[in-house]
Amino acid sequence: MADTYDVIIIGSGPGGYVTAVRAAQLGFKTAIVEREHLGGICLNWGCIPTKALLRSAEILDHANHAKDYGLKLEGTMTADVKDVVARSRGVSARLNGGVGFLMKKNKVDVIWGEAKLSKPGEILVTKTKKAPVEPQHPLPKGALGEGTYKAKHIIVATGARPRALPGIEPDGKLIWTYFEAMKPAELPKSLVVMGSGAIGIEFASFYKSMGADVTVVELMDQIMPVEDAEISAFARKQLEKRGLKIITGAKVSKVEKEANSITAHVETKDGKVEKITADRLISAVGVQGNIENLGLEELGIKTERGCIVVDGYGATNVKGIYAIGDVAGAPMLAHKAEHEGVICIEKIAGVKGVHALDKSKIPGCTYCNPQVASVGLTEAKAKEAGYDVRVGRFSFAANGKAIALGEDQGMIKTVFDKKTGQLLGAHMVGTEVTELIQGFVVAMNLETTEEELMHTVFPHPTLSEMMKESVLDAYGRALNA
Template sequence: MSSYDVIVIGSGPGGYVTAIRAAQLGLKTAVVEREHLGGICLNWGCIPTKALLRSAEILHYGQHAKDYGLVLNGSISADTAAVVKRSRGVSAQLATGVGFLLKKNKVDVIWGEATITKPGEISVVASTRSVQGPPIPPPKGAQGPGTYQAKHIILATGARPRVLPGIEPDRKLIWTYFDAMVPAETPKSLLVIGSGAIGIEFASFYRTLGAEVTVVEVLPQILPVEDEEIAAHARKRFEKQGFKILTGAKVTKVEKGANSVTATVETADGKTQAITADRLISAVGVVGNIENLGLEKLGVKTERGCIVTDGVARTSVPGIYAIGDVAGPPMLAHKAEHEGVVCVEAIAGKHPHPLEKDKIPGCTYCTPQVASVGLTEKKAKEAGYEVKVGRFPFIGNGKAIALGEPEGLVKTVFDAKTGKLLGAHMVGAEVTELIQGFVIAMNLETTEEELMHAVFPHPTLSEMMHESVLDAYGRAIHM
């Protein structure tokens, strides 16, 4: 029976990063995976969707070449099969890279499905399923089924799409994000249920490829976790692109046709309407993969489909830990990675800072992009803060105008009493790359004074971050 210091169950971003950090700390480590190194993120989530969205972005620029003084000789259109092939190739390359990193760091790979039989012991059986198609064979050098021991067992089993009764995916007419990533062809019309990051990203992708897109959101605003002002700006841009958006609305029934679906939608005023589309994407969130792990027998506490943990990922049972999506929101890859590092550093006696969820950024890679960190203006006021709010529009920034991207907004929220940066919210070109500046500022407990005195390079989009801070204190220069 093989014995380890740490066994990580799941090799997604949280799992493989945790395993590598554990090995760096001198802990004998193994990672268990049942279907693909890199998990959902690298294979069916974050990475392949960004590859798809990049293709859509290039298509968009080609369609608007004249706006940049360019003439294309001939038309530009999407080859759906080629777009999907490129996306899958990007995923395959990165999954191979994960295998290399694990080997480089002397982390053993155990191939199969794991169950915790008792604290300190797991049983692994042959994998019998895969997200798409038949089970994937184990990589070269991987260990197989058997019983393994470890002083510390870390669950990094991720999450899967939430399924609503009556809207069960069938992989033909009703899709989850797995199916939406590998379409045989672009549907002429698409109904998206849910306007969180997943729903909006796919709506943006398919709209750019030419589909007529309708988005239905049960809450009063799209992108529900974002600042109201930012979400409203994004909605206006989406509708300008041709999106049809229904908020405060719910799908009460779905009927399948031969090659289409018809959804009955009840709107906020109590009226109903029928919407027919070629395909329907159900993007109503995800649920943690907590089943078949032996948690109930062991007495591991769960809540709302996720494992309950403390600030360093410990569960209610000593020696068992949980990180990433399975440990609850925010269900983001970078949260999983950081959570895993904190977990193993605590195991190694390094006394890391507990995870601070309010400093985890969120990014949505639609067009326009949306990014944020910290409290929205509304949440800050609800928390009892007296706030100072700064705003700066893209139209006031030279680089944005030169890029042909004059629509967007940067918004900052400060504690009026202390100058503490409480939150930052952006919508527009490349904001997913800009947000990290504010993330670092928040982690350094920076106040408005330091941000005002920082010198931002010109001409860059980042200057809008500076101007937004200045605006919060009545000092904006370029508007």
């Protein structure tokens, strides 16, 4: 007889495990299925370990510019790649154990294996066929295994994986995805990074700090194409000052492999080809949803462009089956997955006041040096939408805290509807902007106007003061510029 639950979640990434915790809080008998690592890609191979790597890079950068702060360090600081990677993996292992603790604390059963939807309300779990990218962390004590499990509500949270371009498929040695880029046995002296989204730019920034010669190739005309053009241009200038070579409006059309190097054929829009030889190539051309081998087609669950189609509450076109996170489409961000999961389970539970996911208020962060963060409409998108806009800007160079930190290169930009004072978008580049953006996210969710932001008292001296100054600048009232 099949084990029966109220809710089964397939996948234990940020969306999956957070949904499991909330389901348990709401009184549902809950189980979560995982085939490889508790915490999913984000915790084990994405958001968290990359930030650990980037922190090491940041410390190294500061150490090598110690004299700028009146400090003397003997010689040039260098990185021990094994120790850098070991620290990153240790951070992931610690948090992986934390997810296991949360499951135990909330009495969520962990089922170990690969799940397939056998029919509405039922899944079949088999032994994991996919070889783990590294040895699995210890199984949670009491984890369940193969078998048939039933639930009234089944939530698919299987995440995504790196997208591969035909003819330039990653091979684990010369052509890397983020898996290989995150744990190099030795540091390459030169790299080509294909794609300048968050993943590509973060790895480009990390390896540049580690001493590699880095070339970024981007198909679009600007790096970080989803960002405001002005912010992107500023970030590009700062990255190039650090020594990164950036080629936009171009693609890697072909890769030739040697024993321990590659030659990338970089083709521009006018047909010109430049050959770039490097030790390794990182393929960072996006990700695609893990929708295969789940039984979706057999049950008639609608998919589109490699993702499961859902409504604003995570429901698919088949009753009792839901999808959240990367597998449910863009933006493919961990915090979107978490919130989407909470909305989904609260809607199932009939919690009052649950609102459909508003993707326009989901912030995006890129942790390169300098950092980039944004929420809402870019200036161009706001104009396309028909808004008459007011735009405010404020430079880090006019902020006392930024100057004291030695981090005076950056900008905050705000976009308002001239007619109503509605904050349409906020865009930042500079140190710690990924920590600042939440202020504007809160403001947008509360439908705060420019007047209310102007009357908010920000602490001094802080970087956050620039947020208010940017608002003031949009209305010709900036006080420190």
